[in-house]
Amino acid sequence: SHKLVRLLNQRFIYPNDPDNYFASAVFFPTPDTNASYNAMILRLSRRFSQGFQFDTNYRWSKSNDIVSSEAVGAAANPTYPLDQRQERGPSDFDVRHSFIFSGLWDLPFLRNRKDLAGKILGGWQINGIVTYHTGFPWTPVIGNCPRSNRPIICPARPTAYFGNAGTDTSNQAFLTGSNFSNDGLGNFSTIGATGAVGTPVAGLLPGVGRNSFRGPRYFNIDMAVAKKFGMPSFLGEGAFFEIKANFFNIFNILNLQSFGFNTSSTNIGNPNFGIAERGLAGRVVEIQGRFNF
Numbered sequence: 001s002h003k004l005v006r007l008l009n010q011r012f013i014y015p016n017d018p019d020n021y022f023a024s025a026v027f028f029p030t031p032d033t034n035a036s037y038n039a040m041i042l043r044l045s046r047r048f049s050q051g052f053q054f055d056t057n058y059r060w061s062k063s064n065d066i067v068s069s070e071a072v073g074a075a076a077n078p079t080y081p082l083d084q085r086q087e088r089g090p091s092d093f094d095v096r097h098s099f100i101f102s103g104l105w106d107l108p109f110l111r112n113r114k115d116l117a118g119k120i121l122g123g124w125q126i127n128g129i130v131t132y133h134t135g136f137p138w139t140p141v142i143g144n145c146p147r148s149n150r151p152i153i154c155p156a157r158p159t160a161y162f163g164n165a166g167t168d169t170s171n172q173a174f175l176t177g178s179n180f181s182n183d184g185l186g187n188f189s190t191i192g193a194t195g196a197v198g199t200p201v202a203g204l205l206p207g208v209g210r211n212s213f214r215g216p217r218y219f220n221i222d223m224a225v226a227k228k229f230g231m232p233s234f235l236g237e238g239a240f241f242e243i244k245a246n247f248f249n250i251f252n253i254l255n256l257q258s259f260g261f262n263t264s265s266t267n268i269g270n271p272n273f274g275i276a277e278r279g280l281a282g283r284v285v286e287i288q289g290r291f292n293f
Contacts, residue, residue: 004033035065051106068092089210098133123228137211138259160189160207177274184268216256239293246286
């Protein structure tokens with residue numbers, strides 16, 4: 001896709017702009033965003049004679065863009081407005097590998113019986129879904145507001161990457177921040193990019209690509225158990241009452257939240273750099289009843 005529209009703060013694109021050129025942020029619809037998406041999808045499914053069936057899906061995909069949101073705010077603004085090519089990288093929602101397996105089993109025990117025993121003891125069904133995908137991308141940033149030959153940019157990307165960060169996407173890595181050293185200061189250079197003291201080097205390119213790191217991976221198992229009770233024939237031949245128990249994240253697996261833009265998890269020098277802010281929902285059990293006639 002080409003020439004997608006976003007709302008861009010015009011203060012970010014005019015070099016040599018004095019502080020009072022715009023009294024405040026001015027957002028204008030700008031058709032300057034390009035994106036691409038490529039994927040390979042594999043599927044395997046089978047239905048068996050004893051009431052069991054399964055469906056398996058695998059997707060390898062790659063989504064690139066300049067910005068992934070058209071909303072007003074820092075997440076939709078460039079970190080290097082002088083050259084849009086420096087903004088191109090994986091989309092915020094890019095998932096490189098995704099795997100989903102689902103299975104359903106209508107238990108054969110008294111399944112086709114129309115008598116009282118079949119209506120009371122038969123009609124059991126078990127199903128489950130296994131979901132796995134790799135982590136969403138994120139960008140390390142500097143919280144200070146640098147200035148060179150353009151207006152103040154917040155946040156900015158570091159000016160260099162030393163190449164020594166870990167690539168572990170396990171929960172342990174994002175609970176402890178073990179992929180990075182010294183809150184990220186041992187992995188990235190902020191020379192010329194911090195505006196706390198002095199003036200940064202004019203036109204200094206970011207040394208780290210947008211969305212060049214990956215956050216926590218995701219793994220989850222959901223299950224459900226259902227029981228159908230046959231109803232009297234005067235309600236209709238196919239009438240039944242179903243009780244179903246849904247178990248979301250049945251094994252209470254810990255999944256960590258992906259990293260947001262310019263948060264404590266992505267801000268170099270923050271004690272929580274490289275650490276997930278919170279976990280996702282644990283086990284949830286839902287009981288439902290349904291009358292079908």
